[in-house]
Amino acid sequence: MEPTTREELLTAAERYARTVPIEVDLSGIDWECSDRAVRRAGACIYNRRTGNVTIRLTWSAYRSFGWEEFTGTIRHELTHAWEFQQFGESGHGGRFAEKARELDAPRHCRSFSDARLRLCCSSCDREARRYRASKAVKRPAKRRCGSCGSRYHVKHVESGHSWRTHAGYLIARKKLDEDW
Ligand SMILES: [Zn+2]
Ligand SMILES: [Zn+2]
Missing domain, CATH: 3.30.2010 (Zincin-like)
Structure with a gap:
């Protein structure tokens, strides 16, 4: 039980x-x-x-x-x-x-907060929640907003870090390390 x-x-x-x-x-x-x-x-x-x-x-x-x-x-x-x-x-x-x-324990305290990432349109208010590092989160430059066609940026809600490119993602990921 x-x-x-x-x-x-x-x-x-x-x-x-x-x-x-x-x-x-x-x-x-x-x-x-x-x-x-x-x-x-x-x-x-x-x-x-x-x-x-x-x-x-x-x-x-x-x-x-x-x-x-x-x-x-x-x-x-x-x-x-x-x-x-x-x-x-x-x-x-x-x-x-x-x-x-x-002990077969995870090395990192896993963070679990629901939807810690946001995919945000740079022009309109369209926003999508993301739970993990999906393709769009890793490479937002490849996507366009479904409503207005503008580019997206990704925001890491807790830290406020945001990025528009894969390089930006890698930098944020490195900076955040365990706080990812
Ligand atoms: Zn720990
Ligand atoms: Zn838009």
């Missing part, structure tokens, strides 16, 4: 964490569920003073991924918890990547 409430999600996550083969002290981890419209599926917060770790799971991400895929998010956040507990810091560097690979 997949969790259907926030409480159930937290319970399931805690239980699942016990089955993940990673040396973390689970008694030092608090689990939270976030309802805020954040882009990250999860977050791992370290209290340097107490050494306590909080793993925050995003409810809407769970709803959009489903449990099976969401366990990847849990393994990802547990990898952060492991780094925090072992080394007092955590990132997405080589050490993290290696451990994440062992």
Whole structure:
């Protein structure tokens, strides 16, 4: 049975964490569920003073991924918890990547926000939502607005970055890196 409430999600996550083969002290981890419209599926917060770790799971991400895929998010956040507990810091560097690979966890906190991209006409107000890097997002110069025939630009909603060409896309992608 997949969790259907926030409480159930937290319970399931805690239980699942016990089955993940990673040396973390689970008694030092608090689990939270976030309802805020954040882009990250999860977050791992370290209290340097107490050494306590909080793993925050995003409810809407769970709803959009489903449990099976969401366990990847849990393994990802547990990898952060492991780094925090072992080394007092955590990132997405080589050490993290290696451990994440062992656990078959995604290296990057996947962002999930719905339609984080907009394809906008430069002349009229026509706008289309895009969820991922589609052809039009990568190469907007090849498209023309269906209403007025003008060129499109693509906007990355969260950061405000926008581009009109493939080169522009590559630059934005590089700049945004994990915030893509
Ligand atoms: Zn991460
Ligand atoms: Zn137009």
